Amino acid sequence: MTFRLAFKNILGNGWRSLINVAILAIVLTGMVWMQGIYDGWGRLARVQMQEWEFGQGHYVQADYDKYDSFTWDKSHAAIPPQAQRLIQAGKAVPVLYSAGVLYPQGRMTPVLIKGIPAGQTVLKIPSAELKETEATAGFLPAVIGGQMAKSARLKEGDIVTMRWKDVHGVYNAADLMIAKVMRTPVPTIDAGQVWIDFDRLNRAKALSSFATLLVLKDKPEQTNLGPGWNYVGTEEAMAGTDAMINAKRAGGYVLFTLLLFLSMIAIFDTQILAIFKRRKEIGTLIALGLTKRQIIRLFTLEGILYMLMGTVCTAVAGFPLFLYFALKGYPIPQQMTGYNIAGMSETIRCYYSPRMLLTTFLIVLAVTAFASWLPTSRIARLKATDALLGKV
Amino acid sequence: MSDLQIETKKLTKHYPTGEGQLTALKEVDLTFREGEFAGIVGPSGSGKTTLLNIIGSLDTQSEGEVLVLGKEISKLTAKESAELRSKHIGFIFQTYNLLPVYTVYENVELPLLLLKISPEKRRKAVLDALEWLGITDKLKARPNQLSGGQGQRVSIARAMVKRPQIVLADEPTANLDTENSLRILETMCKINAELGTTFIFSTHDDKVVKFLRRVITLRDGKVAKDDIQAGL
Numbered sequence: 217m218t219f220r221l222a223f224k225n226i227l228g229n230g231w232r233s234l235i236n237v238a239i240l241a242i243v244l245t246g247m248v249w250m251q252g253i254y255d256g257w258g259r260l261a262r263v264q265m266q267e268w269e270f271g272q273g274h275y276v277q278a279d280y281d282k283y284d285s286f287t288w289d290k291s292h293a294a295i296p297p298q299a300q301r302l303i304q305a306g307k308a309v310p311v312l313y314s315a316g317v318l319y320p321q322g323r324m325t326p327v328l329i330k331g332i333p334a335g336q337t338v339l340k341i342p343s344a345e346l347k348e349t350e351a352t353a354g355f356l357p358a359v360i361g362g363q364m365a366k367s368a369r370l371k372e373g374d375i376v377t378m379r380w381k382d383v384h385g386v387y388n389a390a391d392l393m394i395a396k397v398m399r400t401p402v403p404t405i406d407a408g409q410v411w412i413d414f415d416r417l418n419r420a421k422a423l424s425s426f427a428t429l430l431v432l433k434d435k436p437e438q439t440n441l442g443p444g445w446n447y448v449g450t451e452e453a454m455a456g457t458d459a460m461i462n463a464k465r466a467g468g469y470v471l472f473t474l475l476l477f478l479s480m481i482a483i484f485d486t487q488i489l490a491i492f493k494r495r496k497e498i499g500t501l502i503a504l505g506l507t508k509r510q511i512i513r514l515f516t517l518e519g520i521l522y523m524l525m526g527t528v529c530t531a532v533a534g535f536p537l538f539l540y541f542a543l544k545g546y547p548i549p550q551q552m553t554g555y556n557i558a559g560m561s562e563t564i565r566c567y568y569s570p571r572m573l574l575t576t577f578l579i580v581l582a583v584t585a586f587a588s589w590l591p592t593s594r595i596a597r598l599k600a601t602d603a604l605l606g607k608v
Numbered sequence: 609m610s611d612l613q614i615e616t617k618k619l620t621k622h623y624p625t626g627e628g629q630l631t632a633l634k635e636v637d638l639t640f641r642e643g644e645f646a647g648i649v650g651p652s653g654s655g656k657t658t659l660l661n662i663i664g665s666l667d668t669q670s671e672g673e674v675l676v677l678g679k680e681i682s683k684l685t686a687k688e689s690a691e692l693r694s695k696h697i698g699f700i701f702q703t704y705n706l707l708p709v710y711t712v713y714e715n716v717e718l719p720l721l722l723l724k725i726s727p728e729k730r731r732k733a734v735l736d737a738l739e740w741l742g743i744t745d746k747l748k749a750r751p752n753q754l755s756g757g758q759g760q761r762v763s764i765a766r767a768m769v770k771r772p773q774i775v776l777a778d779e780p781t782a783n784l785d786t787e788n789s790l791r792i793l794e795t796m797c798k799i800n801a802e803l804g805t806t807f808i809f810s811t812h813d814d815k816v817v818k819f820l821r822r823v824i825t826l827r828d829g830k831v832a833k834d835d836i837q838a839g840l
Contacts, residue, residue, distance in 0.1 A: 217721045217722065217724075220721070221721075224709055224710060224714070225709055227709070228708065228709025228710075229709075496703075496705055497705075497707055497708075499705070500699075500701075500705040500707065502666065502690070502693075503664065503666060503693060503699040503701075503705075504693065504694065504699070504718060504719050504722060504766075505690050505691065505693040505694020505695070505719065505722045505723075506690060506694075506722065507686050507687055507690040508686065509686070510690075599667070600661075600666040600667070601661050601666050601667050604666070604701065604705070
């Protein structure tokens with residue numbers, strides 16, 4: 217009965233109801249769209265980082281610290297036998313790191329040299345370009361990313377001198393030929409990095425089959441590779457990116473919290489007006505046998521119904537928009553690739569998870585219920601005899 | 609006319625004011641039996657509406673006792689009080705108090721919805737009530753599409769549809785012209801005679817007084833006169 221009465225009252229409220237429903241629908245659409253963008257970005261970043269950098273997990277040599285460049289020259293170890301078997305089966309790829317210096321156009325640029333087997337297929341890095349060909353004969357073929365190419369002013373076919381230090385502390389140098397400028401969506405394998413063949417780097421460092429990183433194609437059944445190697449799972453590897461996305465999401469929430477607040481003011485205002493305008497009706501309902509609690513429930517339900525109607529409008533009117541952004545996506549402006557976050561260099565397709573939809577719905581429902589209930593609590597203090605006379 | 613329905617014993621009602629308190633009713637002793645057609649008359653501020661509100665459990669007394677259908681009003685919980693009103697008491701107001709967003713049918717149906725009557729029984733009861741009041745042609749009209757007389761008849765239909773034992777009518781003809789007032793009063797007389805419903809009016813309209821079988825005169829919150837068979 218309360219539902220029927222509430223529904224009737226909403227219809228009877230005419231334009232005011234329509235405005236409330238429209239505001240709620242706009243807020244809901246915005247919230248779902250924004251969350252869809254962030255979730256889509258998160259998913260894209262995860263996929264890209266797995267495809268280009270982390271695989272399905274990796275082992276890292278215990279001395280390696282990505283934030284300490286002084287560790288880069290000594291954080292390597294012989295590849296353990298069980299890892300060798302994985303590499304031979306094509307289920308893992310070793311990567312060796314070394315600090316180095318590049319001299320493009322007579323300038324000096326510190327770089328991180330990464331050695332990766334030319335024939336690997338675990339990561340999307342175009343390592344096949346590292347094979348020596350006629351074109352690169354006499355030079356060390358290298359692959360760099362688009363950002364690195366831009367900052368070092370290098371292009372495919374350019375020859376540049378690179379210097380490094382081997383494990384005995386002896387400096388060596390060689391001329392590289394840029395075999396490929398790769399377009400990667402993962403900035404962390406691009407900026408300040410030069411990719412060369414794994415064996416060539418091993419030889420250059422006076423090493424043999426040493427690696428800093430072992431990237432896995434599949435999730436390992438057991439994560440212990442022995443002493444000197446630490447396992448890093450995808451969740452751990454993604455933690456920084458996830459934190460960055462969540463920080464951006466929180467920033468977006470501020471805008472929609474404001475919008476939600478405005479829509480709640482609209483509902484709050486409607487409820488206040490309703491109590492003022494409908495005080496005789498409240499008195500009549502009490503005279504007809506409703507308790508004040510039932511009347512508070514009726515008014516609160518009216519507010520909640522606005523929200524439910526707003527949800528239906530969002531689902532119906534917002535569906536084409538949601539579908540468009542799920543299929544066509546949201547193109548990221550070129551300038552944003554400088555953010556150095558994976559997923560920021562392509563079109564982001566919105567992803568609407570059932571969990572996200574349910575959470576958004578429940579948050580708006582709870583806030584609407586509160587905004588509807590708060591002013592109606594005045595009814596509890598209202599005397600039936602005053603209400604019948606039109607007093608509040 | 610033997611069953612006691614309402615009894616007030618030394619009923620007193622004070623209202624707080626800025627300077628102290630205003631006594632609206634002073635030690636009012638009254639009884640109403642089943643099927644009475646009684647009116648409370650008196651000048652403005654004599655306590656008529658206050659007395660009706662207390663009998664209707666919309667308000668409580670400050671002192672004394674008020675028994676309605678055997679229940680002490682001041683001791684009822686909010687739920688019990690609402691139940692008493694929804695099941696046993698019908699209200700008719702001076703300004704009709706129809707709910708503006710509902711149709712005539714829905715307004716009359718509302719008390720039955722509160723009593724959780726089945727849809728079929730509800731429909732029959734609503735149509736019967738509207739037929740009694742001669743407004744079946746206004747089923748789908750909204751209150752703002754009705755004349756004053758029609759509005760008050762809908763209000764009576766709403767009060768009567770649940771067949772209450774007591775109907776409390778607060779100045780029911782105050783906003784009506786003579787012709788409509790007489791028609792309304794005749795209808796209420798008919799209901800009283802045929803269904804045995806107790807009617808208690810608050811009024812200072814002479815047209816109403818002529819129809820009453822008992823007239824209680826209040827003056828300054830006290831019963832000044834209680835005349836049986838004063839009207840018709």
